[in-house]
Every structure is written in C-alpha cells, then in structure tokens.
Amino acid sequence: MIPNWLLQRAYLTPNRIAIYDETEAISFAELHERTAKRARQLVFLGVKKGDVVAILMKNSAHMVELIHALHYIGAIVLLQNVRLSVDEVKWQLEHSGARFVICDEPFPDERAIEWSEVTQLGERDEKWQTMYNLDDVATIMYTSGTTGKPKGVMQTYGNHWWSAIGSALNLGLREDDCWLAAVPFFHVSGLSILMRSVIYGIGVYVMSSFDAKRINELIFQQNITMMSAVSTMVQQMIQELKAPYPSSFRCMLVGGGPVPLPLLQSCAYWNIPVYQTYGMTETASQVATLSPDARHKQGSAGKPLFHMNVRIEKEGKQLNANEVGEIVVKGPSVMKGYWRNEEGTAAVLKDGWLHTGDIGYMDDEGFLYVLDRRSDxxxxxxxxxxxxxxxxxxxxxxxxxxxxxxxxxxxxxxxxxxxxxxxxxxxxxxxxxxxxxxxxxxxxxxxxxxxxxxxxxxxxxxxxxxxxxxxxxxx
Ligand code: ATP
Ligand code: MG
Missing domain, CATH: 3.30.300.30 (ANL, C-terminal domain)
Known part of the structure; x- marks a missing residue:
C-alpha cells in the first residue's frame, strides 16, 4: 500500500504547479480540490469502487482531473483513443464491461455521458481511496492494434509507480522540471507523464493536439525541460527551428519506434538531447532508454531501466550477446495481464516474463537493439x-x-x-x-x-x- 499520489502531493507540495495549459496554471492543492469535487459528482452519478469507467477525450486539464477523480473512488479507468471508429469504441466498451464512457463530445451509446453534463451533476460524499494497493488495476488501455486485434492491457498502480521510479532513476529529477504532454493520455507515453507528475511533484504542460511551432516557443521560453515524442513529431519541430534549443531543455524522450539516423544527426546539430527509448503499453512505458552521451551506441535503445530485466530468447532458450531473438522482459512495471483474455495473457506472460513479440539483440556491453516486430x-x-x-x-x-x-x-x-x-x-x-x-x-x-x-x-x-x-x- 502506498498513499494516494495526488492526495499526498496536495499535502506535501500544495503550491507547486501541477498542470499548465494555454489558459492557466493549476497547483497540486487546486488540482486536488477540483478532483475531489469531480469524484463526488461521479459518486452521485453512481460510479463505485471497482467499476470500469471509460474516458474518450483529447488531452485537457479536465481530463487529468477526471483520471485522478476515478482513482479517488477506486474505479478502473479505461482510456480510449479518440480516433477510433464508433464501432471500435463500442467493441472496447462491451469487452471491458465499462459502465460509463465520459466524452468531450456526444457519443452514440447509452453508456455515454458528456463532460459538460458531469460538471452539472450533484455531489455525494464518499470515502476516498487514501491508500493505493499496488496490485490493483488502475488503468486499462487497449493496445493500438498495430499488429492485430486490440488487447486490454491491465496496468496496476504498482506498474505505474515502478515505471515512474525507474524513469527518475535514469533521467534524474529536478524541482523545476516541467514535462510537455503533446502525446495523448490514452497512450501510455502520455498517461505515464501524468503519473510521474503526481509521484515526483513536477508540472505537466498539457497540449490538446500537437503544435510544433508552439512547442518550440515554449521550449525557448525555458518553461519546458522535458518532452515525450515520436520521431515524426521531432522532425516537424526541427523544420520550424531557426536556432539551437536552449540548455534548459534537458530531455527529449523519443519512443514508439526506431529513430532514423538522419533525424538523430539533425537533433545533435540543433542541441536536442534525444533519449531513445523502447517500451510498450504492456510495460507501462519505458523498458530501456539510451542517453545522448552514449553516442557510440547510436541505433540502440539503451540499457534496461534499473527495475527491468531484459533477455533475448529463441524457442524458450536464452541467447548470448549479439544473437538475434525475441525480446523478453520482466519487472514490476510489466502488466498484470490482458483484461478478460486469459488465453492472450498466457500466450505472452510466462513466469512473469513478458514475450514482447519484438526482435532484437543485446550487445556485449548490455545495450539493447530493437530490430523489428516479429510479425513484420x-x-x-x-x-x-x-x-x-x-x-x-x-x-x-x-x-x-x-x-x-x-x-x-x-x-x-x-x-x-x-x-x-x-x-x-x-x-x-x-x-x-x-x-x-x-x-x-x-x-x-x-x-x-x-x-x-x-x-x-x-x-x-x-x-x-x-x-x-x-x-x-x-x-
Ligand atoms: P499492438 O500490440 O496492438 O499491435 P502496439 O504494439 O503498436 O499495438 P504499443 O504498446 O503502443 O502498441 O507499442 C509498443 C511497440 O512499439 C513495441 O512492442 C515495439 O514494437 C514498438 N517500439 C517501441 N519502441 C521502439 C523502439 N525504440 N524501436 C523499435 N520499436 C519500438
Ligand atoms: Mg504491442
């Protein structure tokens, strides 16, 4: 058991800024106030501990409130991609057994309720989850379906906790850090920023959609110190640049796929400190990350985070350095399993080792190289x-x-x-x-x-x- 993260933050560092967006800056104390009100409204609506409640929203400060509010109640948050078709959203609602789906815009389903309606609801008091049980499921996220039918990854509080700690042990932590969230919260790359914010006590700049020009401005104003991105985003940001990045910007965490070499070279030119990372929904974000000073290891995804174990296997046997096989990983940020999918879970999780479906190798210094997906x-x-x-x-x-x-x-x-x-x-x-x-x-x-x-x-x-x-x- 561990104290409820936002409650603890509102107690420890009430005046630090938790959320920035284009209109306001919200402290941890204020975020807690807003979250508590939403939680009371959700209880009024009928949300109970253990319920699955879906969120179908673009990034916004109120989406952050909502996620924390559901965790105050002890509900399981299903994060849904706003770009899915109506049928795909409904399939996930059906499969997950969600009781409600809370959305920005009207959605054709009897379980749907708009955010604007939530804010009008009455309030009912309830005891909050003041402690989080690390083994409880906090969030469900269906994988993007890049390779097939989406699977609902169960991410526990412990998975998010360890993911955040592992990242800090590698990237370091500064009181004035502010992490820009231009990747969606319905993907683990985005959600993990919110979890880090309340665990570390740092600010998140919330962007509802990617805007390369605006991001550069913010970085030059020295407000933003870290950012998560995929390589196409970085590419667009570079096209807008006229001067190298200021040294206040200390980490561009680039994941989701390999970073092309020419892009790495232009990043070096523009003083963009790229940390290439390998991770997935099933590991609640980073498995391994390469820091920019490991230049001689270009193309590698770096070494595993402190809490992660990585090995390369073929037909159940562990391979040696430089031999190519499937990447298998173990550690406290590895998911509990796929929601309502025992068969799918058993196919990838064996003795706690997650079979990632990705192919790669480790060199003799223990740097991981991800080659591709096995299925591709x-x-x-x-x-x-x-x-x-x-x-x-x-x-x-x-x-x-x-x-x-x-x-x-x-x-x-x-x-x-x-x-x-x-x-x-x-x-x-x-x-x-x-x-x-x-x-x-x-x-x-x-x-x-x-x-x-x-x-x-x-x-x-x-x-x-x-x-x-x-x-x-x-x-
Ligand atoms: P699905 O499992 O439904 O097909 P998905 O795997 O695309 O969807 P994610 O969990 O978002 O869903 O993506 C994780 C995958 O992205 C990894 O398993 C890997 O294939 C790829 N990936 C992530 N980081 C890297 C990297 N640094 N280099 C190469 N591939 C990467
Ligand atoms: Mg996958």
Missing part, C-alpha cells in the same frame, strides 16, 4: 529482412519524408520487400530511390517496388500501420 519480419529467399532497416535507409535520401516497408508474396523468393514513400521533393523517381538503396543495402533487401504516395497510414500515436500498407498493395 520479411523472409526473402530464406534471409531475414527487417522492414525498419530498409525504411531507415530510404529516410536517408534527401527527397524522402516518410517511408514504410512491407513484405509481399513472391513466387521465387517467398516474400520480397516493397516500399511506400512520401516525398519532400516530388521530382525524385522510383528508379533513383531504388538505385540509392542498391548502394546501401544487400540486393535482397532492395524494395522490388517503391510506391510514391501522399501519406502513410498512421494511428493516433503517429505509428505506421504496416498491415494497412499490405492492404494497399492488394487493392
């Missing part, structure tokens, strides 16, 4: 081809803005890689790009076709959905 691996003429490797080569070409690679059935080779690119410079041709790949890659890795398109299919986390690219080829 292309086997061409018996050779393993990692789409991420080809994408990163394509991105080195000046004309290429975005790249996605998938395997396509081929009579001779079984599968061959094909690429989709979005261009900065539309005069570049498929032939030129192939020639460029030819110079940098083994022949069997050179995409057989390179399709020039105007956008790539990405999910709300800005992640490339390779299974959709496969469909594009078949259409």
């Amino acid at each position: 691996l292309i086997i061409s003429g018996g050779e393993n081809v990692y789409p991420a490797e080809i994408e990163s080569v394509l991105l080195q070409h000046e004309a290429v803005k975005e790249a996605g690679v998938v395997g396509v059935a081929d009579e001779t080779w079984g599968q061959v890689p094909c690429a989709f690119v979005v261009l900065h410079d539309v005069t570049a041709t498929e032939e030129q790009l192939k020639q460029f790949c030819m110079n940098k890659l083994a022949k069997y890795k050179v995409p057989k076709r390179i399709y020039i398109v105007d956008h790539l299919p990405r999910n709300a986390a800005n992640k490339l959905m390779r299974h959709k690219l496969k469909k594009w080829i078949n259409e």
Whole structure:
C-alpha cells in the first residue's frame, strides 16, 4: 500500500504547479480540490469502487482531473483513443464491461455521458481511496492494434509507480522540471507523464493536439525541460527551428519506434538531447532508454531501466550477446495481464516474463537493439529482412519524408520487400530511390517496388500501420 499520489502531493507540495495549459496554471492543492469535487459528482452519478469507467477525450486539464477523480473512488479507468471508429469504441466498451464512457463530445451509446453534463451533476460524499494497493488495476488501455486485434492491457498502480521510479532513476529529477504532454493520455507515453507528475511533484504542460511551432516557443521560453515524442513529431519541430534549443531543455524522450539516423544527426546539430527509448503499453512505458552521451551506441535503445530485466530468447532458450531473438522482459512495471483474455495473457506472460513479440539483440556491453516486430519480419529467399532497416535507409535520401516497408508474396523468393514513400521533393523517381538503396543495402533487401504516395497510414500515436500498407498493395 502506498498513499494516494495526488492526495499526498496536495499535502506535501500544495503550491507547486501541477498542470499548465494555454489558459492557466493549476497547483497540486487546486488540482486536488477540483478532483475531489469531480469524484463526488461521479459518486452521485453512481460510479463505485471497482467499476470500469471509460474516458474518450483529447488531452485537457479536465481530463487529468477526471483520471485522478476515478482513482479517488477506486474505479478502473479505461482510456480510449479518440480516433477510433464508433464501432471500435463500442467493441472496447462491451469487452471491458465499462459502465460509463465520459466524452468531450456526444457519443452514440447509452453508456455515454458528456463532460459538460458531469460538471452539472450533484455531489455525494464518499470515502476516498487514501491508500493505493499496488496490485490493483488502475488503468486499462487497449493496445493500438498495430499488429492485430486490440488487447486490454491491465496496468496496476504498482506498474505505474515502478515505471515512474525507474524513469527518475535514469533521467534524474529536478524541482523545476516541467514535462510537455503533446502525446495523448490514452497512450501510455502520455498517461505515464501524468503519473510521474503526481509521484515526483513536477508540472505537466498539457497540449490538446500537437503544435510544433508552439512547442518550440515554449521550449525557448525555458518553461519546458522535458518532452515525450515520436520521431515524426521531432522532425516537424526541427523544420520550424531557426536556432539551437536552449540548455534548459534537458530531455527529449523519443519512443514508439526506431529513430532514423538522419533525424538523430539533425537533433545533435540543433542541441536536442534525444533519449531513445523502447517500451510498450504492456510495460507501462519505458523498458530501456539510451542517453545522448552514449553516442557510440547510436541505433540502440539503451540499457534496461534499473527495475527491468531484459533477455533475448529463441524457442524458450536464452541467447548470448549479439544473437538475434525475441525480446523478453520482466519487472514490476510489466502488466498484470490482458483484461478478460486469459488465453492472450498466457500466450505472452510466462513466469512473469513478458514475450514482447519484438526482435532484437543485446550487445556485449548490455545495450539493447530493437530490430523489428516479429510479425513484420520479411523472409526473402530464406534471409531475414527487417522492414525498419530498409525504411531507415530510404529516410536517408534527401527527397524522402516518410517511408514504410512491407513484405509481399513472391513466387521465387517467398516474400520480397516493397516500399511506400512520401516525398519532400516530388521530382525524385522510383528508379533513383531504388538505385540509392542498391548502394546501401544487400540486393535482397532492395524494395522490388517503391510506391510514391501522399501519406502513410498512421494511428493516433503517429505509428505506421504496416498491415494497412499490405492492404494497399492488394487493392
Ligand atoms: P499492438 O500490440 O496492438 O499491435 P502496439 O504494439 O503498436 O499495438 P504499443 O504498446 O503502443 O502498441 O507499442 C509498443 C511497440 O512499439 C513495441 O512492442 C515495439 O514494437 C514498438 N517500439 C517501441 N519502441 C521502439 C523502439 N525504440 N524501436 C523499435 N520499436 C519500438
Ligand atoms: Mg504491442
């Protein structure tokens, strides 16, 4: 058991700022007041300890209140992606057994209640969860479904606690830290910022949608010291830059996928301290993180956080350094399992070891390299081809803005890689790009076709959905 994080913060550091947005700065004491009122209103609505309550919202200060309020009551918060279709949202509500879904906008479902209605409700007093049981489920998040049907990851209070502690032990902690949240709270990259805020007592700058120009302004005003991002966000921020970042900005945590080498190089040029990280919904955020001073390890996701164990396996056996296999991880931030999905849980969690479905290796100094998802691996003429490797080569070409690679059935080779690119410079041709790949890659890795398109299919986390690219080829 551990004290309720926001309650404890409101007691220990009431005057520190918890939340900033474009209109106000809210202290921990004030955030607690607002949260307590919302909790009383939710109790009035009929929310009870143990209920699943969904939130379908864009980032906002009131979304933060709502998450904490549900935890005051002891409800389990289901965070839903606002970009899902109505049917997908309903499927999650059904599957999770949610009693309500609280949303910004009207949503066609009998369980839906709008935020504006919540604020009008009466209030009923209830005893708060003044202590959190580390083994209780705090949040459920369905994985983005990049590889298939979404699974409801159960994240406990303990998972969030350890994730926050592990991150601080690695990145350090400063009283004046302020973490910019431009990634959505319905993904673990965003939610984990809120958990860190109340555990560390630091501010969060809440952004409802990504705005590269505005973020740069905030960083130059020296208000923001840390930020979480995916690489496409960083790329857009760099395009807006005229001067290098000030040294007050100390950490750009970039995850969700590999960071292309040319981007890392421009980050070094613009004084952007990139920490590449590897993690997933199932581990309540970071598993391993690479600090910018490990320059000689470029392309690595770094070493595991203090509380995490990482090993590489093949057919149940642990491999040696530099051997490629599945990344398996163990530690107190690994999920309890998938909600109402024993079979799915048993398939990935064995003796506490989470089988990530990602392929990679550890070098002899213990740095982790993530190659790709097992399911996206292309086997061409018996050779393993990692789409991420080809994408990163394509991105080195000046004309290429975005790249996605998938395997396509081929009579001779079984599968061959094909690429989709979005261009900065539309005069570049498929032939030129192939020639460029030819110079940098083994022949069997050179995409057989390179399709020039105007956008790539990405999910709300800005992640490339390779299974959709496969469909594009078949259409
Ligand atoms: P689903 O499990 O439904 O297919 P998802 O795996 O995309 O969805 P997330 O939990 O958001 O959902 O993403 C975690 C995955 O992102 C990791 O398992 C890994 O494949 C990829 N990833 C994260 N960080 C990195 C990294 N640094 N390098 C390469 N891949 C990464
Ligand atoms: Mg996954």
